Structure formats: structure tokens, C-alpha cells
């Protein structure tokens with residue numbers, strides 16, 4: 539497993555990349571929106587919201603409330619690991635990315651220039667975002 543700081547560095551690279559690169563040319567407008575939205579929606583994940591809110595939570599405690607994995611709710615968790623979206627993950631993502639996940643695989647997914655992979659990623663983000671916005675927190 540990569541260290542938190544190196545993962546963060548890699549992640550910064552992806553964010554820069556997502557902002558500029560090929561998916562814009564590969565995906566039709568309606569699906570492009572959802573890949574772009576991962577960046578925008580990222581601000582709705584706990585990793586961001588609990589950073590500034592009046593209920594400030596230390597980074598390590600900003601865990602997903604949508605599953606019991608006790609992982610920080612960031613984009614990696616949202617796309618690759620959260621159990622809440624397992625059904626749509628199986629539907630749209632290659633198991634290569636989530637069976638033994640890593641930050642490197644996640645980045646390669648986001649950087650993909652394969653049209654089908656990008657289509658499916660966009661559909662995943664679309665459906666997972668919908669679930670995330672409409673479901674209640676898990677009750678333990």
C-alpha cells in the first residue's frame with residue numbers, strides 16, 4: 539500500500555490530468571459531464587465537507603457513512619471501495635480495478651483513453667452519485 543503522502547501526490551497528478559485531458563474528446567457531452575462531476579462531487583464527499591464545516595472532523599475520522607469499511611470517504615473510496623455501490627461497480631468496472639485495488643490502478647482508470655472504459659466509468663459515477671445523494675446513512 540502506498541503511503542498517505544505519496545498517494546496524495548499521485549492523486550494531485552490525476553486531478554491535474556482529469557482537468558485537461560483526453561476524456562473530453564473521447565466521451566460525448568452527456569457522459570463527459572459525469573466524469574467532470576467526479577471532481578465537482580468530490581467536494582461533497584466527507585474528505586472535503588468535514589474539512590470546513592462547523593462540525594470539523596479530523597481527516598482520519600472522515601469515514602464513509604455508507605458502508606462499514608471504516609475508510610475515509612474520498613474519491614478512491616467512492617469509486618473503488620465503498621460497499622454501497624458494489625452492484626453498479628460490478629456492472630461497469632473491470633475487476634482489475636477493484637478486486638485488489640491500489641492508487642496506481644485507480645489513477646490508470648482515470649487516465650484511461652479507452653472509450654469503453656471511460657463510458658463505463660462515466661455511467662458508474664452517474665449512478666453512484668445518484669445513490670449517494672438519495673440514500674440515508676447506514677444504521678449500525
Ligand SMILES: [Zn+2]
Nearest residue numbers: 602604605620
Ligand atoms: Zn463506503
